[in-house]
Amino acid sequence: MLKNVFKDKRKNLMLILILVFLLPVIIYAAQKIQEYRSRAAGTFEVDMKFNPASGTFHQEDNVSLKVVVQKTSGRNINISGIQAVINVAPEFIVNSISCLAPFTGLPFTKINGQQVTVFCAISPGVTPIALTNLEVPFALLNLTVNPTATEGVSVVYFESTRVTEAGVTSPEVPDVSTGGTQGEYTIALKVTCPRANLGNLNCSLDGCIDTADYELFRQAFGQDASTITVPPDQATPDLFVDFMNLVDTADYEILRSNFGSCGQ
Ligand SMILES: [Ca+2]
Ligand SMILES: [Ca+2]
Numbered sequence: 001m002l003k004n005v006f007k008d009k010r011k012n013l014m015l016i017l018i019l020v021f022l023l024p025v026i027i028y029a030a031q032k033i034q035e036y037r038s039r040a041a042g043t044f045e046v047d048m049k050f051n052p053a054s055g056t057f058h059q060e061d062n063v064s065l066k067v068v069v070q071k072t073s074g075r076n077i078n079i080s081g082i083q084a085v086i087n088v089a090p091e092f093i094v095n096s097i098s099c100l101a102p103f104t105g106l107p108f109t110k111i112n113g114q115q116v117t118v119f120c121a122i123s124p125g126v127t128p129i130a131l132t133n134l135e136v137p138f139a140l141l142n143l144t145v146n147p148t149a150t151e152g153v154s155v156v157y158f159e160s161t162r163v164t165e166a167g168v169t170s171p172e173v174p175d176v177s178t179g180g181t182q183g184e185y186t187i188a189l190k191v192t193c194p195r196a197n198l199g200n201l202n203c204s205l206d207g208c209i210d211t212a213d214y215e216l217f218r219q220a221f222g223q224d225a226s227t228i229t230v231p232p233d234q235a236t237p238d239l240f241v242d243f244m245n246l247v248d249t250a251d252y253e254i255l256r257s258n259f260g261s262c263g264q
Pocket of ligand 2: 225238239240241242245246247248250251
């Protein structure tokens with residue numbers, strides 16, 4: 001019995017000793033992982049994000065996102081190149097990505113399904129770009145909301161980032177980026193608009209063409225059809241499209257002749 005207790009104590013002591021010896025190894029490994037992580041995301045002095053960073057879009061809407069960098073550090077930073085791998089939510093179709101001036105010296109872009117790779121750099125001989133706390137766009141990402149997208153929040157985020165500081169090549173070329181800030185976009189379903197072509201401009205579900213539609217039409221009467229912004233829950237007052245491209249008496253005739261009628 002006594003022998004067993006002694007044996008157990010020795011066992012515990014051994015365990016504690018093993019732990020004590022292992023602890024520095026575990027701490028060292030954790031520090032290394034941290035170091036690699038922060039190295040992968042740069043020095044966290046320049047953030048990368050999207051403009052707009054949020055918004056509400058509908059199915060089939062075209063969405064242009066500027067990819068921008070912005071300094072968060074107080075020190076002077078001049079950069080010569082920026083690169084990113086961007087993941088786009090399946091609610092968007094990726095149309096194109098391009099570098100923006102002055103980062104058009106050595107453009108490289110690749111679209112692989114929902115993943116976009118973009119490298120943008122200044123030409124040799126161009127003075128490196130001094131960053132301020134203002135957003136500097138370097139790429140343009142063109143998306144279309146998938147016609148089958150469902151309602152909800154869709155995210156566009158950075159898989160990896162690199163912002164290359166100019167003029168320093170030793171001991172290594174500094175990456176001054178953060179891991180990047182994701183963009184969050186709300187997808188809202190398009191409002192169905194029965195009899196919109198007959199003048200149901202407010203998209204009432206009963207399809208009635210009444211004084212509410214007349215009022216919307218009256219506000220647009222006489223305007224250039226291309227300058228009118230039609231809210232997503234309304235229909236265009238340009239009911240009869242012709243070369244004049246106006247909201248005029250021809251459009252009014254369609255609304256007038258259907259005034260007072262309802263239907264689906
Ligand atoms: Ca109506
Ligand atoms: Ca017209």
